[in-house]
Amino acid sequence: xxxxxxxxxxxxxxxxxxxxxxxxxxxxxxxxxxxxxxxxxxxxxxxxxxxxxxxxxxxxxxxxxxxxxxxxxxxxxxxxxxxxxxxxxxxxxxxxxxxxxxxxxxxxxxxxxxxxxxxxxxxxxxxxxxxxxxxxxxxxxxxxxxxxxxxxxxxxxxxxxxxxxxxxxxxxxxxxxxxxxxxxxxxxxxxxxxxxxxxxxxxxxxxxxxxxxxxxxxxxxxxxxxxxxxxxxxxxxxxxxxxxxxxxxxxxxxxxxxxxxxxxxxxxxxxxxxxxxxxxxxxxxxxxxxxxxxx
Amino acid sequence: xxxxxxxxxxxxxxxxxxxxxxxxxxxxxxxxxxxxxxxxxxxxxxxxxxxxxxxxxxxxxxxxxxxxxxxxxxxxxxxxxxxxxxxxxxxxxxxxxxxxxxxxxxxxxxxxxxxxxxxxxxxxxxxxxxxxxxxxxxxxxxxxxxxxxxxxxxxxxxxxxxxxxxxxxxxxxxxxxxxxxxxxxxxxxxxxxxxxxxxxxxxxxxxxxxxxxxxxxxxxxxxxxxxxxxxxxxxxxxxxxxxxxxxxxxxxxxxxxxxxxxxxxxxxxxxxxxxxxxxxxxxxxxxxxxxxxxxxxxxxxxxxxx
Numbered sequence: 001x002x003x004x005x006x007x008x009x010x011x012x013x014x015x016x017x018x019x020x021x022x023x024x025x026x027x028x029x030x031x032x033x034x035x036x037x038x039x040x041x042x043x044x045x046x047x048x049x050x051x052x053x054x055x056x057x058x059x060x061x062x063x064x065x066x067x068x069x070x071x072x073x074x075x076x077x078x079x080x081x082x083x084x085x086x087x088x089x090x091x092x093x094x095x096x097x098x099x100x101x102x103x104x105x106x107x108x109x110x111x112x113x114x115x116x117x118x119x120x121x122x123x124x125x126x127x128x129x130x131x132x133x134x135x136x137x138x139x140x141x142x143x144x145x146x147x148x149x150x151x152x153x154x155x156x157x158x159x160x161x162x163x164x165x166x167x168x169x170x171x172x173x174x175x176x177x178x179x180x181x182x183x184x185x186x187x188x189x190x191x192x193x194x195x196x197x198x199x200x201x202x203x204x205x206x207x208x209x210x211x212x213x214x215x216x217x218x219x220x221x222x223x224x225x226x227x228x229x230x231x232x233x234x235x236x237x238x239x240x241x242x243x244x245x246x247x248x249x250x251x252x253x254x255x256x257x258x259x260x261x262x263x264x265x266x267x268x269x270x271x272x273x274x275x276x277x278x279x280x281x282x283x284x285x286x287x288x289x290x291x292x293x294x295x
Numbered sequence: 296x297x298x299x300x301x302x303x304x305x306x307x308x309x310x311x312x313x314x315x316x317x318x319x320x321x322x323x324x325x326x327x328x329x330x331x332x333x334x335x336x337x338x339x340x341x342x343x344x345x346x347x348x349x350x351x352x353x354x355x356x357x358x359x360x361x362x363x364x365x366x367x368x369x370x371x372x373x374x375x376x377x378x379x380x381x382x383x384x385x386x387x388x389x390x391x392x393x394x395x396x397x398x399x400x401x402x403x404x405x406x407x408x409x410x411x412x413x414x415x416x417x418x419x420x421x422x423x424x425x426x427x428x429x430x431x432x433x434x435x436x437x438x439x440x441x442x443x444x445x446x447x448x449x450x451x452x453x454x455x456x457x458x459x460x461x462x463x464x465x466x467x468x469x470x471x472x473x474x475x476x477x478x479x480x481x482x483x484x485x486x487x488x489x490x491x492x493x494x495x496x497x498x499x500x501x502x503x504x505x506x507x508x509x510x511x512x513x514x515x516x517x518x519x520x521x522x523x524x525x526x527x528x529x530x531x532x533x534x535x536x537x538x539x540x541x542x543x544x545x546x547x548x549x550x551x552x553x554x555x556x557x558x559x560x561x562x563x564x565x566x567x568x569x570x571x572x573x574x575x576x577x578x579x580x581x582x583x584x585x586x587x588x589x590x591x592x593x594x595x596x597x598x599x600x601x
Contacts, residue, residue, distance in 0.1 A: 043399045091583060100399055101345045102582050105539065108532060109578025116571030229410075232528065236407040239400060269418060276411035280392050283404065287395040 007265050013144045019261015020254065021150055021219065024157035025051075025212050027253025029234045030241065031161055032208035034249040035168070038181045039201045042092065042103030047234070048227025049111040050206045053080045054213025055222045056118065059129055069132035069218075076214045077207035084206030088199050111228075118224035126221030153215050160211065161250040168246055177201065236279045242292015252290060298599050302547055310453055319449045320517070325557045326456040327514035332537040332549030333463050334506035339535075340544030341467055342499040343479030347402045348409025349534050351389070352382040352504045354416065354526030356511030361428040361521035362421060371434045371442055371451070375512040382508020385412070386501040394497050397482075406528060413526045427522030431515060448517060455513050459506055464546055466502065475499055529571075536574055539581050542588025547601050551589050 029047060036044045044050075057076035061067040067075065087110065095102045131149045138147040168174040180187040180194055188194045213227070220226055241252030256275050263274040270277070282290060313322050331353055338344050356378035363369040363377050393404045416422045423429070433442035442448045466472050477485045478492045485492050515521045524530065533556060541552025556574075563570045581588065587595060594601040 037399075041399075043403065091579070094583060098586075101402065102586070104345070104399060104402055105535065106579060106582040108535075109575040109582065112532070112571050112575025112578065114575075116568040116575060119568040119571070232406055232410045235403040236410075239396075239403055239407065272414040272418075273411045276407050276414075279404070279407055280411075283392045283395055 010144050012262075012265055015261040015265045016258060017144075017146070017150060017154075017261070018264070019258040020154050021257070022260060023254040023257020024154050025216055025230070025253075026234055026237050026257050027161050027250045028157050028208055028212040028215075029230070030237045030249040030253045031164060031246065032205040032212075033234065033238055034241075034243045034246060035164070035208070036202055036205035037243050039177065039198055040088075040092070040096070040103070041100050042095075042107070043100075043235075044202075044205065045104055045107035045231065046087075046111040046114065047107075047206075047209050048229075048231030049114040050080055050084060050209040050227070051213040051216070051230065052118065052222075052224060052227040053083070053114065054210025055129070055217040055226060056213075056224075057210065058214040058217050059127055059222045062129065069214075072214055073211070077210040080210035080213075081203040081207030085199050085203040088202040092202070093195075111231075115224055115228060122224055124223070124225060126223040126226075129217035129222050131218040149218060153219070157212070157215065158254075160208070161253075164208070165246045165250065233275055236275050238289075240275075240279050240282045240289060242289020244289070244292040248289075248291025298597065299546065299601065302601055306547065306550060307457060310456070314449060319445050321557070321561065323449060323452045323517045324514070325554050326452050327510050327517060328534075328537065328557055329550040329553040330456050330459045330513075331507050331510040332534050332541070332553045333460055334503045334510065335534045336538045336543065336545075336549045337463055337466065337506070338499055338503040339538065340548075341472060341479065342475045342496055342503075344397075344496060344500065345402045345535070346393075346405040346500075346503070347528070347531050347535070348389070348405035348407075348412075349503075349507055350526050350528065350530035351409040351412040352385060352507035353511035353514070353530060353534075354521070354523075355385050355412065356382040356508035357515035357521035357525050358416065358422055358428065359508075360512035360515040361431040361519075364434060364516065365428060365431045369434075370438060371436050371516055374434075374516065375455070375509065378512025378515070379505055379508045382511065383501060383505040386504025386508075390497050390500040390504070394493060394500060406531065409526070409531055410528060413523070413528070416523060416526050422521070422523070425523065427520055428515075429520055431519040431521065433516050433519065442516070452513055452517060455509065459509055460550075463506065467546065471495070471498070533574070536578055536581075538588075540577060540585075540588055542591035542594070542601075543586075545588065545590040545594060545601050548588050548590035555589075 029051060033044055033047055036042060054076045057079055058069070058072040061072045061075060091106060092103060095106060135149040135152050138145045168177060176187065176192055177197065180192070180197055184194050216226065237252055237256050238249065240256065241248045243249065256278065259278070260271060260274055264271040310322065310326060331349070335346065335349050338346055359381040360374040360378035364371065364374040369377065389405070389408045393401055393408065396404055417424065433448060435441050436447070436451060440447045442451060474485065474490055474495050478490070478495060482492055511525065514525070537552035537556045538549045539552070540555055541550065542548030559573060560570055563573060585592075590601050
């Protein structure tokens, strides 16, 4: 068996793949946070809870209505996104004139309520969600076995991330969005309905979280607390990348997932903390984050 | 400042007389959390910095006190001193990193750093993992007063709490505290007046960490236990809730908030995750329609700062 730095190649590649999958979720979630932050100036603490809601939505669709994975991939983000827009309309909207910290506190409270309610109902153990039939099994790449579903997750989330980047950076719709991020009052004066844009943007960011949740369901199981610790890691990812750039948050997400995976091979004790340690180092040398601009 | 003296007198009288009607252990818990929340409020209420990782100071101090008292046989005063020092040191290290960013980033960074500390304690052998450090001896204060007597312990906690509270009051009303408020209101202007705002914020952060450590060390001796609960992010959230509910930036608010939150947890403890749901709901209500908090509303009614 071949070895790299004293580690069997298969173990290394296996962890690299797991890292890439975690990275897919980090990228999707930090992308959603960045999109929301750009326009609303709010850090959405409920992002982890909304990710969990996406997974539960898929679980309910399957077990109560017999609707499988593929339709869920569309229905769950849509439903959770609508729920997010309702929150924005009824609650977040009242806070835009206040210190941005209140938005953080409100969404933190919402996360506690949502996670608490689901924990009351479903306990803390995971509920299984099957891998869709079309993607079960795995293929032999010669040097390792690649489970089809995991390959799909990496490819799909990369496609969604790049699609989002394209829409925001390269289309007319995206240019409105970027303009409203810079100066909402001026964009409003040009006749663009900025409040509606804000609502839709929040809904879209939330939908991204829910989409990540549906894709995570077959891998991590469906658990009321699946988003609670995840969101803190994603915050660290966001601090490392800086929220100035869409592509920055995508690259940081995937990159940190891979680094975390590699840490599991070479120094497993640090695998939980490596992202936070990287955050500390980045703060020392580049406080604005790798892709951010200091405001 | 007459009304503040009256309020202070009422507060001390409450904690002196309350053991006649309420469990002393419950009240000691309230006082430890009240000091914790006051320390936290020093940072958010007067410095405008929202830390979402204050549990790391409470928990670190708890482990330091419990470990030194149990395994090294430290007397209680030294154990608490060591705990406070450990929290201060952690405050210096994390402060140097976190203070580089402001606002929302500051909150995220402190949360992430606290999570790192949490994972460290989960893995470190000396913390006892899920079990924590149990059966910590309370020992004899100054070699004289046996703290296993509940009233001796109660008196000690009361003394620690009141001294910590007075220290914070003094800091808030000192020139240092005034500069902090100026930074909170308008940092660029404070900079233009020649203040090194980063140094002021850093000092406030370390001071807040130190006093949170004092609370944590005392709490470990009261409950004879140091555990992961005190380092977890939920604890960081709880102290935010206490301060928000009592009134951000008020002197007495965190004490009222701590009393309310600890009472609520006591009554709802059997109901499992409903505690979390209730806490979350209070967060939402406070942010949407009760931003001044209990003491903030009272202060507005009597038109005087409290």
